Amino acid sequence: MSETRKLYVRSFGCQMNVYDAQRMTDTLAKEGYVETDSPDDADLVILNTCHIREKAAEKVYSELGRLKKAQEEAGRQQMVAVAGCVAQAEGAEILKRARGVDLVVGPQSYHKLPELVADAQRRGGNRRAGIVETEFPVEDKFDFLPPPTRAAINKRGPAAFVTVQEGCDKFCTFCVVPYTRGAEVSRPLPKILDEVIRLAEAGVREVTLIGQNVNAYHGLDAAGRSANLPELIRRIADVPGIARVRYTTSHPRDMDDELIGLHRDLPALMPYLHLPVQSGSNRILAAMNRKHDRELFFEIVDKVRAVRPDIAFSSDFIVGFPGETDADFADTMDLVQRVGFASAFSFKYSSRPGTPAAGMDGQVPEEEKSARIHALQALLDSQRLAFDTACQGRVLDILIEKPGRFPGQLIGRSPYLQSIVVDGPVEAIGTLARVEVHGVSTRNLSGDIRGGEFFVERPARESRFIGQSEKLEA
Ligand code: 5AD
Ligand code: SF4
Numbered sequence: 251m252s253e254t255r256k257l258y259v260r261s262f263g264c265q266m267n268v269y270d271a272q273r274m275t276d277t278l279a280k281e282g283y284v285e286t287d288s289p290d291d292a293d294l295v296i297l298n299t300c301h302i303r304e305k306a307a308e309k310v311y312s313e314l315g316r317l318k319k320a321q322e323e324a325g326r327q328q329m330v331a332v333a334g335c336v337a338q339a340e341g342a343e344i345l346k347r348a349r350g351v352d353l354v355v356g357p358q359s360y361h362k363l364p365e366l367v368a369d370a371q372r373r374g375g376n377r378r379a380g381i382v383e384t385e386f387p388v389e390d391k392f393d394f395l396p397p398p399t400r401a402a403i404n405k406r407g408p409a410a411f412v413t414v415q416e417g418c419d420k421f422c423t424f425c426v427v428p429y430t431r432g433a434e435v436s437r438p439l440p441k442i443l444d445e446v447i448r449l450a451e452a453g454v455r456e457v458t459l460i461g462q463n464v465n466a467y468h469g470l471d472a473a474g475r476s477a478n479l480p481e482l483i484r485r486i487a488d489v490p491g492i493a494r495v496r497y498t499t500s501h502p503r504d505m506d507d508e509l510i511g512l513h514r515d516l517p518a519l520m521p522y523l524h525l526p527v528q529s530g531s532n533r534i535l536a537a538m539n540r541k542h543d544r545e546l547f548f549e550i551v552d553k554v555r556a557v558r559p560d561i562a563f564s565s566d567f568i569v570g571f572p573g574e575t576d577a578d579f580a581d582t583m584d585l586v587q588r589v590g591f592a593s594a595f596s597f598k599y600s601s602r603p604g605t606p607a608a609g610m611d612g613q614v615p616e617e618e619k620s621a622r623i624h625a626l627q628a629l630l631d632s633q634r635l636a637f638d639t640a641c642q643g644r645v646l647d648i649l650i651e652k653p654g655r656f657p658g659q660l661i662g663r664s665p666y667l668q669s670i671v672v673d674g675p676v677e678a679i680g681t682l683a684r685v686e687v688h689g690v691s692t693r694n695l696s697g698d699i700r701g702g703e704f705f706v707e708r709p710a711r712e713s714r715f716i717g718q719s720e721k722l723e724a
Contacts, residue, residue, distance in 0.1 A: 255283050255293040256286040256292045257284065257285055257294050257295075258287070258289045258296070259271045259274060260289070262299055262310070263306055263335070265411050265498070267298050267299075267300060270298060270357060270413075274298070274333065276397065277363050277395055278364065279396075280364070281368075292328060295331070297310055297313055297314070299333065299336035300334060301338070301340075303600035304602070305600065307336050310332065310348075314348040317350065331351070331370075332351055332354050333357070335426065337357075338430040339426060341384045342354070345380045352380050354382045355384075356385070356386075357431060358385070360391055361391040361395050390437075398448075400451075400452045403452035404452060408454055408455045408456060408680040409457075409458070410457055411458050411460050412460065413437070414464060414479075415436045415466065415467045416432070416462065417432040417462060417463075419433055419434045419463075420463060421539060424571065424602065425605060427462050429604060429605075431462060434463055436470075437469050439485065440471070450490060450491035451491070455494065456492070456495070457496070458495075458497065459486070459497040461497075465497065465500040465509060466479075466501065466504045469482065478509075480509050483519060493682055494520055494649060496519075499524055499526060500525050501541075502550055510554050513554055521561045521562060522666050522667055523561055525547075525563060528566060528568050529567070529578065530544050530585030530586070531577075531578035531582060532544055537571065537573055539606075544585055551589050564595075565594050565595075566594070566595045567586075567597070567630075570619030571599045572599070572611065572612045572613050573611065574599075574622075583625065586626070592633070592666055597623075598616075598619040641666075643688070645700060646697070647682055648672070649681075652679060660678060664685075664695070669693070671696045673698075673699070674699055678702060686698050
């Protein structure tokens with residue numbers, strides 16, 4: 251291993267970028283790079299970028315400007331790399347637009363980082379000759395990205411993301427993902443399982459399977475047959491130590507009865523479903539090329555609620571898509587009223603270069619988009635508060651993830667992904683606790699621990715976090 255150098259990675263955007271940042275860190279750890287929390291003392295800074303909306307993409311350039319200024323003020327030499335979806339979409343443009351970038355690397359080439367970084371180093375700060383690597387290589391990057399070390403897993407806590415599928419073939423007319431992440435590709439089931447076993451052995455208790463179209467998962471199993479998401483989830487829930495499984499993000503079109511049935515049959519599968527609908531208007535859904543209508547969405551919601559009455563729904567919404575009228579927006583509000591969401595993300599439509607919607611007639615004025623997003627968010631916020639308030643007095647199982655803001659406080663996640671603050675010892679991090687919820691605020695819930703570590707029948711083989719049969723006192 252070469253001399254120790256410091257690495258700072260900043261991620262923007264989705265959970266896949268969080269996962270990718272970890273894998274980049276793992277790759278560079280083998281080259282002697284140690285993670286630092288501050289860009290100021292880093293030898294290499296990686297901005298892991300998001301291209302989904304214009305605002306997110308523009309952040310990269312302001313961040314690059316800030317970095318450059320800080321470097322100049324401190325008289326510091328740092329290598330700067332731009333990774334993620336802006337790197338993929340804008341490639342060499344980034345070198346032209348921003349001073350001080352040494353390397354641009356797209357999401358499918360992260361396994362090549364050591365060689366790219368070494369190459370950039372050899373060029374010795376000649377930034378006009380910055381390197382751009384945005385090919386979609388023939389080899390599978392996951393075959394070359396090293397697994398995280400035990401120390402890295404411990405640092406990241408007891409809830410982990412695992413990418414199982416990447417890319418998208420749906421081509422919604424507003425979305426850049428099919429261009430930045432490429433065609434849908436599923437990782438083979440045995441490789442995912444190996445990764446989860448490794449995580450569980452280091453104390454991970456909850457795994458969220460991620461993919462842009464995760465419920466379209468179709469990876470090969472050990473016998474070379476195609477396995478679907480329900481099969482993958484069942485296998486992962488069987489891994490000793492894994493107590494909870496989640497998956498995100500799903501497309502309504504791929505929400506089949508087998509997956510819905512799993513929400514009834516598998517207690518480890520959390521009762522929370524993030525299912526983007528984008529709009530409640532069939533006219534707009536068709537223009538978005540969503541391949542589903544509002545009726546299909548209602549049908550899925552009804553089916554899931556029938557098998558798992560306590561399920562919480564979450565969704566993504568876009569307001570102000572080209573051609574959206576007041577009546578279309580009223581349909582979205584109506585859909586929200588009918589379904590009732592525990593949480594949701596909503597965005598103003600942002601025109602993205604190269605997508606079909608960017609060229610559509612009827613672009614909606616900014617003021618209109620603002621008025622609609624305010625109305626929608628007010629409704630969604632009130633639904634979230636109603637959901638949280640209904641949890642008051644209930645007993646929920648939480649996975650304790652990290653210390654709270656004040657000494658003696660801990661923060662855990664409920665099955666519905668709510669953040670719950672409890673009092674307890676730091677040794678409880680990484681354990682499951684049964685909690686009675688008593689307080690609700692806009693940011694989180696609070697509760698009292700009634701019992702802990704009750705999944706003793708399937709303990710982690712080895713856990714850093716707590717003795718396997720240790721009980722937490724109420
Ligand atoms: N404008 C606004 N929101 C968008 N999203 C994707 N593309 C756009 C866009 N061009 C939203 C969708 C998607 C989420 C990840 O981001 O709601 O589900
Ligand atoms: Fe984008 Fe649509 Fe694919 Fe989701 S399903 S990633 S919104 S193209």
